Amino acid sequence: MGPLAALVMLLAAGSPEPSCFVPSDQMAGWKRVVLPEGAPALAAPADVDQFRSGEPALLFEQDASAYIGADSEHPGRMAYRFQVPRDAHQLVLDFLEDLRGAKVDAVAYAGGRAFPLLDERRYSGTQLGLYWTMEGVDHVVVSVHHHLREKPVVREWHVGRRLEPGKDPRLSASFRAPRSLYFLHPGGGRRLELCEAPGRELRLSRWPESANASEVTLRRP
DSSP states (O other): HHHHHHHHHHHHHHSSOOEEESSSSSEEEEEEEETTTTOOOOOOOOSSSSEEETOEEEEOOOOOOGEEEEEEEEEEEEEEEEOOOTTTEEEEEEEOOOOEEEEEEEEEEEETEEEEEEEEEEOOSSEEEOOOOOEEEEEEEEEEEOOOOOOOOEEEEEEEEEEEEGTTTTGGGGGOOOSEEEEOOOOOTTTEEEEEEEEEOOOOOSSOSSSSSEEEEEEEE
């Protein structure tokens, strides 16, 4: 064995075992696992709905009631109006077609005051993300200048707000246990693995609709 191969084997032998685990139940539905010692930031894959008890999560949902309507306020300009929860801080729009460099204005309104978010910023692509830090925003108006272009159509929209699910009285006691990770297994034969992911913001696409979360155990992969 050459010195390089020996060094690689030595480093591999000395590397700490990754903090990953396999849940005992791989069926669809909400699951709860107790956070192991040494893995306080255990998480499911990023595309899975999940939250940890005692920590905030980003509820990033498509709220049908948020969309108020659209109108052509000026020739060649469409304005889209959205009503958002007062604790929201994000609004993401998905358009049916590429904006192709169209100018976009966006204004957030809080307490009767207007806060410009975008001022004739040119955008390409089909997605537009808006973020704000002021509190109490209740609606947002997005205007797209579509001169010499097809009239843009908003296909989907998502509103993001940070909250701590365990403090919401709508959740049953099975979602309030301390030192726990809750995740929604999508089913369909998918095999999930949970790994330590410090710094990752956990997300929910909708509020847990299940009355209970099934407690599952963990084993090393």
